[in-house]
Amino acid sequence: HVGLNVASDAFMTSAYTGTVGGMVIIVADDPYAHSSQNEQDSRRYAMFARIPCMEPSSIQEARDMSVFAFSLSERTGLPVMIRSVTRISHGKSEVEMDNFPAPPAEGSFKKNPGKLVMVPANARNALKELNSKQAALREESEMMPFDFGEEGNDTGIIVSGISYQYVKEVKESGKLSHALLKISSLPLAGNKISEFMGRRKTVLVLEEGDPVIEEKVYIEAQKAGLKVRIRGKMDGFMPCEGEYSIETVENAIDRLEGREPAAAQAPEDLPARAPALCPGCSHLGSFYILKKVFGQDALFPGDIGCYTLGIQLGTIDTCLCMGAGINMGSGISRFEKGRTVVSVIGDSTFFHSGITGLINASYNKADLVIAILDNRTTAMTGHQPHPGTGKTASGEMTPGIDMEKLALACGASTVVTIDPYNIKESVAKLQK
Numbered sequence: 001h002v003g004l005n006v007a008s009d010a011f012m013t014s015a016y017t018g019t020v021g022g023m024v025i026i027v028a029d030d031p032y033a034h035s036s037q038n039e040q041d042s043r044r045y046a047m048f049a050r051i052p053c054m055e056p057s058s059i060q061e062a063r064d065m066s067v068f069a070f071s072l073s074e075r076t077g078l079p080v081m082i083r084s085v086t087r088i089s090h091g092k093s094e095v096e097m098d099n100f101p102a103p104p105a106e107g108s109f110k111k112n113p114g115k116l117v118m119v120p121a122n123a124r125n126a127l128k129e130l131n132s133k134q135a136a137l138r139e140e141s142e143m144m145p146f147d148f149g150e151e152g153n154d155t156g157i158i159v160s161g162i163s164y165q166y167v168k169e170v171k172e173s174g175k176l177s178h179a180l181l182k183i184s185s186l187p188l189a190g191n192k193i194s195e196f197m198g199r200r201k202t203v204l205v206l207e208e209g210d211p212v213i214e215e216k217v218y219i220e221a222q223k224a225g226l227k228v229r230i231r232g233k234m235d236g237f238m239p240c241e242g243e244y245s246i247e248t249v250e251n252a253i254d255r256l257e258g259r260e261p262a263a264a265q266a267p268e269d270l271p272a273r274a275p276a277l278c279p280g281c282s283h284l285g286s287f288y289i290l291k292k293v294f295g296q297d298a299l300f301p302g303d304i305g306c307y308t309l310g311i312q313l314g315t316i317d318t319c320l321c322m323g324a325g326i327n328m329g330s331g332i333s334r335f336e337k338g339r340t341v342v343s344v345i346g347d348s349t350f351f352h353s354g355i356t357g358l359i360n361a362s363y364n365k366a367d368l369v370i371a372i373l374d375n376r377t378t379a380m381t382g383h384q385p386h387p388g389t390g391k392t393a394s395g396e397m398t399p400g401i402d403m404e405k406l407a408l409a410c411g412a413s414t415v416v417t418i419d420p421y422n423i424k425e426s427v428a429k430l431q432k
Contacts, residue, residue, distance in 0.1 A: 016126035022070035041209030057164040059093035141189040152179035156200040205232035285420030301328040323353030330366040348378040362411025
């Protein structure tokens with residue numbers, strides 16, 4: 001999801017230009033912030049851009065929705081988002097396969113400045129066209145093949161995404177007799193929701209992230225003049241942070257029916273295990289050297305990546321977003337005149353979004369040290385190559401970008417390369 005933030009400028013305008021072939025954007029949100037700087041609900045971005053968003057509840061559905069999403073994108077001429085969450089993206093499952101549609105013939109770029117050049121006059125027309133598609137998108141949601149309902153008593157549950165699996169397990173255990181409506185896409189199917197609520201006294205909305213569906217449920221209830229009690233995040237009935245679980249759903253249903261929730265099972269008393277840098281990681285030596293040379297009083301603005309774990313060693317003082325380490329260091333150095341500022345960034349992050357920060361720091365005469373921790377890979381997210389490795393993502397050899405020459409070209413006054421495994425020599429080199 002933080003990657004969508006980086007791509008948001010192109011993302012938003014791509015809804016204006018529309019698409020020629022199918023375009024599917026898969027975003028993995030991180031409820032509970034297992035490995036992210038925030039808990040963000042990317043469905044908000046889809047609504048902001050006015051494009052369809054689909055939310056799988058299982059790995060099988062993620063596969064099937066991906067195929068369907070390409071078809072939907074081609075029909076509507078819009079990008080389509082698939083919003084996954086941690087438990088889907090980190091899961092494994094067998095899936096049933098069928099034949100994919102035949103791939104289209106090779107395409108070619110057709111000039112269409114009125115549609116593809118987003119100067120203000122064209123953008124104003126594009127917005128009108130985008131808005132005119134919204135009614136058709138709502139009709140698509142009404143016919144979504146991944147939605148279904150199950151009959152029950154006069155209490156209903158509207159559920160989306162992975163939360164459906166938790167409801168399903170509770171239902172299979174015989175503890176649930178409520179009616180159920182599974183929703184899988186935005187914009188919401190208003191008629192489907194209104195019809196479901198029209199036969200209920202109370203409706204519970206279960207979704208991970210923001211109360212996106214719940215807000216729309218309130219609106220549909222008001223539009224239809226329904227006197228139904230809606231429970232969820234907005235009235236404090238469900239937690240607004242973190243992930244759901246089977247226990248969360250059971251607890252909610254007990255409270256919904258006026259029962260005392262079952263006492264939570266205490267976890268086994270296992271020893272705590274904090275995240276740690278890998279044994280032998282070069283960053284351990286780098287952090288030791290930086291601390292020894294620049295001292296405990298130095299300030300260390302950091303960046304995102306596994307090296308953020310330098311916080312445990314007292315060598316990371318900030319972590320905001322990708323590329324922020326150098327920029328924050330540049331700003332801090334302006335008012336911390338008597339202290340050394342050492343910005344820490346990884347090699348892959350430097351190539352991704354640190355170069356502009358270095359240019360900005362050089363251009364504005366920032367007095368700081370920038371430490372690029374080069375472990376020759378993208379360690380945190382799967383060991384992908386990057387432009388400095390001399391290899392493409394598909395394994396082909398390609399020119400490797402020389403970081404020393406690049407840093408000098410970007411205005412760095414001095415570039416020093418050290419070997420973090422050679423502590424004594426590196427300390428002497430940096431001190432000099």
